[in-house]
Amino acid sequence: MAHTIMFGIQKGGVGKTMTSGVTAFLLKEEGFRVLAVDMDSQGNLSQFLSGVEDLAEFEGETVLEAIKKGDAKPYIKMIDDQLHLLPADDYLATIPQFLFREYKGNPSLALKSCLESVQGYYDYIVIDTPPALSEQTINALGVANDVVIMFETSKFCYSAVPRFIETIEAAKERINPDLRIAGILRTLADSRRSDSTMMVNLIAEDYPDLVFDTVIHRRATTGRLPIYGLAESPESKQAFSYHAKFLKELKSRVSQ
Ligand SMILES: Nc1ncnc2c1ncn2[C@@H]1O[C@H](COP(=O)(O)OP(=O)(O)OP(=O)(O)O)[C@@H](O)[C@H]1O
Numbered sequence: 001m002a003h004t005i006m007f008g009i010q011k012g013g014v015g016k017t018m019t020s021g022v023t024a025f026l027l028k029e030e031g032f033r034v035l036a037v038d039m040d041s042q043g044n045l046s047q048f049l050s051g052v053e054d055l056a057e058f059e060g061e062t063v064l065e066a067i068k069k070g071d072a073k074p075y076i077k078m079i080d081d082q083l084h085l086l087p088a089d090d091y092l093a094t095i096p097q098f099l100f101r102e103y104k105g106n107p108s109l110a111l112k113s114c115l116e117s118v119q120g121y122y123d124y125i126v127i128d129t130p131p132a133l134s135e136q137t138i139n140a141l142g143v144a145n146d147v148v149i150m151f152e153t154s155k156f157c158y159s160a161v162p163r164f165i166e167t168i169e170a171a172k173e174r175i176n177p178d179l180r181i182a183g184i185l186r187t188l189a190d191s192r193r194s195d196s197t198m199m200v201n202l203i204a205e206d207y208p209d210l211v212f213d214t215v216i217h218r219r220a221t222t223g224r225l226p227i228y229g230l231a232e233s234p235e236s237k238q239a240f241s242y243h244a245k246f247l248k249e250l251k252s253r254v255s256q
C-alpha cells in the first residue's frame, strides 16, 4: 500500500506546491514509484511536474473526473516511468456541487475512494492542496496517512497553524482515525530578516515536538525551479538541498 503524504495550510504562497513537487520528484529519484495528486484548482503542481503551461491540456481528464468516476486509473498521466500525476484544472473548484448534490458516499472520502484502485501500485502518494479549508483539503485529509503543516515564517501563517491543527484533529475524529501530523515545516525563511527569524523560533517554542529540524530558506535557485523544471541542471543540486534534508527527516518520521 502506498504511503500518502499531504502538504497543507489555509494560507497562500507558502511553498505547498514547491515542497510537494520537489518531494515527489526526489522520492522518484530515489527509485520509488510516486503518484502526485493535484487537489488545487490552480493546477500549479500539474504545471510544475509536467511542464505543461496551459491547463486546458488536461481538461476533462483530471482529478475531478477521477473522483466523479470513482477511479483514478484512467486519468493518471505518466511524467516518466516512476513519477505519475493526477492533474487538476480550474473546474476542480466546482467539486462541492458534485459532492453535495450527486455523490452517493461520504463527500469527505471521495478522493480516498477514487485512489483505492491504485494504492497497491505506488510507494508514495503526494498530495498538494489549495490555500483554504475547502472540500479539496478535507478530501486530502480523508486519505492521507501523514500531513505536513506548511509554515511560512510570517505572522498571518502563524495564526493559521492552530486552526489547521484543529481541522486535522476533527478529520481524525470523523473521517480518518489513522491520520497523523508528520510535522510542521518552516519555509521561505529569510535569515537577513529579524521578523522571519523570530517566527522560525516562535513556532519551535510553541510546537517543539512537531517542527522539523530542517528550515527551508528562500533561495533564488529554488524560486527558479518552476521556470526551468525539475530535471537535472547544474544548479538543481543547490536548489533541492534544503528539501533533500527535509525529505530525509520526513521519511524517518513517517516510517515510525
Ligand atoms: N525555498 C524557496 N525559495 C525561493 N522561492 C520559493 C521557495 N519556495 C517557494 N518559492 C516560490 O514562492 C512562490 C510560492 O510558492 P508555492 O507556489 O509553492 O506556494 P503555495 O503555498 O503552493 O501557493 P498557493 O497557496 O497559491 O497554492 C512560488 O513563486 C515559488 O516559486
Ligand SMILES: [Mg+2]
Residues within 6 Å of the ligand: 016, 017, 018, 040, 042, 044, 045, 128, 129
Ligand atoms: Mg500551490
